[in-house]
Amino acid sequence: MDWSIQEIAKLAGTTSRTLRHYDDVGLLPPSRIGGNGYRYYDRTALVRLQRILLLRDLGLGLPAIADVLAGQTGEARALEGHLAWLRHEQDRLARQVASVERTIEAVGGGEEIMAKDMLDGFDHTEYREEVEERWGADAYTAGDRWWRGMRDDERAAWKERSEALGRDWTAAAESGAAPDSAEAQVLAKRHVEWLTGIPGTPAGTPGGDVAAYVIGLGEMYVADPRFAANYGGERGATFVRDALRVYAEANL
């Protein structure tokens, strides 16, 4: 009393290709192979297949299923392990959803402001809003789980610190100081310390390659006008970049 490969596939609700695969990986060999090479399956195989499909629907991988069916791993134990992995994935997904949501918000806001700029012209208030947006984007770029966990007052303090740094950079750039001057290097040090406050970035992570990160960030300030604006335009950004590079190469 046995079935052909298509018959057992229909009985169990799967495909013949899947059965051939299970044969290939040794998970479910046919119970009999005809002289013509055809695969035939009996009731025992059907039940085994049904158990396989059940565990598969729960999300277990084929090797794990093989272990369970071989009795090497208790079913409960295997599922416990799998459950832990599933919860991990849930965490990861939840964080990603939060990140994407906030990014949509930030991007949407940024685009609105840009559109407004083009339609209504330019004034100081809007400029300040835009700068704040950009700082938000910068902070986001650097590491976002952190930003969403902040309280309002913390966020305000951070913004104040950020703006002070931007003002000082702009002033230093306009004073004509050299990127390797003591003044600029002090600012670079402050900048790096500021970055260090952002967990999730190389700067805020023990063992991270801070030097490379700082240099890369400096290049971004120069190349992207959205950030350059925070440092007094492209000339200012170039100054910041050079100062950061000198500092990073000497001290990090």
Place this chain on the structure above:
Amino acid sequence: MDWSIQEIAKLAGTTSRTLRHYDDVGLLPPSRIGGNGYRYYDRTALVRLQRILLLRDLGLGLPAIADVLAGQTGEARALEGHLAWLRHEQDRLARQVASVERTIEAVGGGEEIMAKDMLDGFDHTEYREEVEERWGADAYTAGDRWWRGMRDDERAAWKERSEALGRDWTAAAESGAAPDSAEAQVLAKRHVEWLTGIPGTPAGTPGGDVAAYVIGLGEMYVADPRFAANYGGERGATFVRDALRVYAEANL
């Protein structure tokens, strides 16, 4: 002012292999290629790379990222679409977690009872519990989202119906009736109607291959002693299987 492939990889916090891959798929070609074939990248490329990595961290696929960077898809729109997919995944995961949790519970309970049987012997009360466990397992095998959504009274009603069916099958088998007798066929009809009440199975799904499912289930009853016990042992299970097959082939 450009960097080698390793340099830019470090600056952006990724690997040279990734950069070569992005070159291969056309996502980020090097800004310059030396006479020696070496890839060199400039600031523009660095910024593009940083945007790529940012979007990648949000979970977007490389083709989607390419669309966004090419301006073919608005960033916000792309992220909205991605967000929908993420929520879908969250749903799926949540359902899987619930399924796995309940399976662990069921399996854990079953193993305890088995252990108890071997240690303490066998008595009617325990036998009944075991049967209930098995019915639970059967119901689970057939479709589990449904089972967890039931109220206690619904579950009791279901169990009563299940037990009645099992009793009637056993009685018919012991009466010596033939699988194709009218009596057995009436029971088979009841059995299928009972199965139809379980959403998520072919029997409970419009368009499902009910015949194949019913025949496969019958085979399982015979081959797996855990289920055979519910139909009065292996002889009873064989009777049930044959009756179901006759019914399915004639009516489904």
Place this chain on the structure above:
DNA sequence: GTAGAACTTGACGTAGCGTCAAGGTCAAGC
């Protein structure tokens, strides 16, 4: 005998790189 359905093995494709493998290039030290 022949058409058509079912079966076989073999091999590519999937997402995004990690990881050898084999060989050319470059900078530094002797």
Place this chain on the structure above:
DNA sequence: GCTTGACCTTGACGCTACGTCAAGTTCTAC
């Protein structure tokens, strides 16, 4: 000028669990 070691190149397999042709063989029914 030669060696060493670091860095670069292309090429190709591996991973998950099969879906999807492709080409050839076998069974079944008329």
